[in-house]
Amino acid sequence: MISAIVPMRNEEENAEECLLSLKEALENTGEDWEIIVVDDASHDSTSSTVERLGFARLVRIDLDEKPPGAVGKNYALVRGYREARGDILLFMDADVRLSPYSLKRLLRLFKDVDMLSVSPEQVYGSPWEASLQPMVFKLLGYLYPLEKVNDPHSPLAAANGQFITIRREVYEAVGTHEAVLGEILEDVRLAERVKGAGYRILLLHGKKYGVKARMYRSLDGMVKGWAKNLVPLLRGRVRVGLWYGLMNLFESLTGWTLSAAFAAYGDYGLAMGTFLLFNLYFAYRFRRHSSFYTLVHSTVGSLLFLWTLYTSWRWYRKGKVVWRGREYAV
Numbered sequence: 072m073i074s075a076i077v078p079m080r081n082e083e084e085n086a087e088e089c090l091l092s093l094k095e096a097l098e099n100t101g102e103d104w105e106i107i108v109v110d111d112a113s114h115d116s117t118s119s120t121v122e123r124l125g126f127a128r129l130v131r132i133d134l135d136e137k138p139p140g141a142v143g144k145n146y147a148l149v150r151g152y153r154e155a156r157g158d159i160l161l162f163m164d165a166d167v168r169l170s171p172y173s174l175k176r177l178l179r180l181f182k183d184v185d186m187l188s189v190s191p192e193q194v195y196g197s198p199w200e201a202s203l204q205p206m207v208f209k210l211l212g213y214l215y216p217l218e219k220v221n222d223p224h225s226p227l228a229a230a231n232g233q234f235i236t237i238r239r240e241v242y243e244a245v246g247t248h249e250a251v252l253g254e255i256l257e258d259v260r261l262a263e264r265v266k267g268a269g270y271r272i273l274l275l276h277g278k279k280y281g282v283k284a285r286m287y288r289s290l291d292g293m294v295k296g297w298a299k300n301l302v303p304l305l306r307g308r309v310r311v312g313l314w315y316g317l318m319n320l321f322e323s324l325t326g327w328t329l330s331a332a333f334a335a336y337g338d339y340g341l342a343m344g345t346f347l348l349f350n351l352y353f354a355y356r357f358r359r360h361s362s363f364y365t366l367v368h369s370t371v372g373s374l375l376f377l378w379t380l381y382t383s384w385r386w387y388r389k390g391k392v393v394w395r396g397r398e399y400a401v
Contacts, residue, residue: 074157171282
């Protein structure tokens with residue numbers, strides 16, 4: 072039996088579409104299934120939407136029941152697990168959308184591993200998202216190459232908390248999310264515990280398997296969302312992130328400078344050729360993370376990345392991060 076656990080906090084924009092896509096994907100697996108939605112003290116119509124749909128069990132969290140220091144999502148996942156009956160646990164965020172046969176295809180791969188995670192294909196709904204998100208995911212590809220993450224002989228481990236499937240006995244053996252209850256980067260920490268215990272993990276890109284997500288719907292939410300994760304994702308090596316952002320900005324400014332210089336000397340053909348060449352360079356460089364990444368995207372993305380990195384560094388230096396209206400000690 073598959074138990075799908077979906078934590079939600081103020082997800083009225085995502086709840087219905089997410090759950091309908093999840094239900095259809097589960098039905099196509101041919102397995103018994105259940106959906107458990109954990110409402111983490113939402114103050115919008117999230118709970119009423121879930122109740123109206125009628126096919127998911129709703130668990131409401133009382134703020135008073137949370138242990139001190141627990142991160143909201145982590146505790147919500149623990150509460151969902153306690154209600155689950157399946158031998159396969161699927162943890163999925165509300166911003167994820169599944170194609171009808173995505174789970175069926177992924178379960179074939181899951182037979183050979185103990186934990187399978189998918190990094191969803193990102194959907195960009197604004198120029199800000201289309202500029203910053205590819206830059207971050209490109210960096211994550213450097214920091215957590217799939218060939219090393221998926222190599223059982225490599226100590227490097229990672230997972231994407233938007234979509235994690237894990238065997239119940241393995242999940243319990245590594246202490247469940249209770250073992251990472253106070254961790255901001257709970258998905259990577261859980262993967263480290265699973266791999267460190269000798270179990271096999273598999274991390275995949277979602278594009279090939281019909282798993283999509285739009286992570287953030289506002290500029291402020293996007294900056295804060297990545298700021299809470301960036302320093303721990305860099306494993307504290309802020310200089311690596313700084314070098315990455317500055318190098319991207321340098322390349323972008325070089326493109327603008329050369330194009331403007333040729334135009335100033337009246338060689339408009341060379342100016343346009345240079346501008347086109349730099350656009351082709353960025354489109355090729357970020358092709359795995361964006362279907363249309365340009366010099367403009369790179370310039371804006373570099374500036375946003377550096378600001379996000381500064382925000383993350385400042386938060387962790389002060390010892391607290393802010394997310395969804397809550398402060399967490401780090």
